[in-house]
Amino acid sequence: MGQYAVIGLGRFGESVARSLMAMGHEVLAIDISEEKIQEIADFVTEAVRADAKNEEFLRSMDMAGFDAVVVSMAQDIEANILVTMQLKGLGAKYIVAKAQSQLHGEVLERIGADKIIHPEWDMGERIAHLLTSSRSIMDYIELSPHYSIFEFLSPQGFHGQSLGQLDLRAKYSISVLAVKRGEEIFIAPGGDFTFYEGDIIIAIGPKDIEGTLSQIG
């Protein structure tokens, strides 16, 4: 069981705090707003109303004792940077900081935040990718500039065919990793695996997989 501190209970901070609690860890939640503290008090180990910019306050908490501290207030960039800076000075083991912009992210990197996240920005990029790919691509995660993991609906041209017959790796450099069929999941299917309509395929492929899929039909 781990111990975590979450500073700032916006949509992101609240989600981190609740998820950590749901996994059985201890969470100290801090926010400047009394209302937010009231809302979350019953769901976390401890909830404290305070201005995290107040150096006395941060010193009074044993920040070095937590497995990680999450700085999840971002609109006030000055507060976010000062708090991250002070946590570093107090010996916090691991600091996750939410950034408001790419530039803000670079400052956080320089002052030693261990993980910097841009929830809205990253999600914006993913949505732009999902919108512009043919609707058949349901999700993707970038592996390298040229390859990604894609999750897509099995194209018409696959139905009734086996993985061996389709020879996807040799023809299109598509490597099928797993297939979801309803609740069942087939990991690393063999050459004799036959596709049905409605199968969801998870595969590694080149970035232009969409063009390939529409060719196969």
Add this chain to the structure above:
Amino acid sequence: MGQYAVIGLGRFGESVARSLMAMGHEVLAIDISEEKIQEIADFVTEAVRADAKNEEFLRSMDMAGFDAVVVSMAQDIEANILVTMQLKGLGAKYIVAKAQSQLHGEVLERIGADKIIHPEWDMGERIAHLLTSSRSIMDYIELSPHYSIFEFLSPQGFHGQSLGQLDLRAKYSISVLAVKRGEEIFIAPGGDFTFYEGDIIIAIGPKDIEGTLSQIG
């Protein structure tokens, strides 16, 4: 080349608009704030200052002509719902709507939004997972209640060993999908692939993979 409309240029909306432009598509950006419109005007096909709640305004734009419309203003839940509702009435082909909370998301689903996203909430869950897994897990994507795709640093116990020798699938149901070594990526490595220190492994495995990895050492 597609045509997209983005209503609301917060961190998320701006990211969607800029990413779509970078991929060579056309983007109409709408925001109530003149300042936001000025900032983005040079980077999108067209930028219009307007209150999206104004029914006359939405009717005057050919919303049905866009491949997708993104409703990326979320703090004003009423505006977000009314705009989504009206877009549906105007025949928008595909609506992506940002939700402020789980409940708001349910309302959007009921009124017919095609894709509902919770950027901060989803990222909060991911961060909570990454924080509580041993630092060796760098990223993960859930496939089913029991399996996920994990990205992790090759454990000490793998170095100098081949995939065949380690026999990971039989022993631990871990299926190595790809290995990243610096800029290079090896897709679906064969049994003779030997691991080096610093390799990053992408594999499908059971949710308790962390316990397994620390056993291997």
